[in-house]
Amino acid sequence: MMEPNQTAFIVKVACPDEDAPERQLNLFYAVLTEDPQSGVQIVKDAVEEVAEVTLTEVHLSQTTAQAIDLLPGYARAL
DSSP: OOOTTOEEEEEEEEEEOSSOTTSEEEEEEEEEESSHHHHHHHHHHHSOTTOEEEEEEEEEOHHHHHHTTOOBTOEEEO
16 A cells, blocks of 8 residues: 555666667566655666666556555566
């Protein structure tokens, strides 16, 4: 359950495609935290070191976060 001070942030991860290293794969993660920078760090800790991790301006609604069972402090690939 989301606490009032938590937001479901969407974080973009760009990493090299193993089958075509000249291309980037773009993945999106949802992370439930109190501040965006800790959300970015949670995702960085969950992906490869070579991945570029950036915060997007998109947030999930509380209804959507609950529907996908998003837990505080964990990243979930979308």
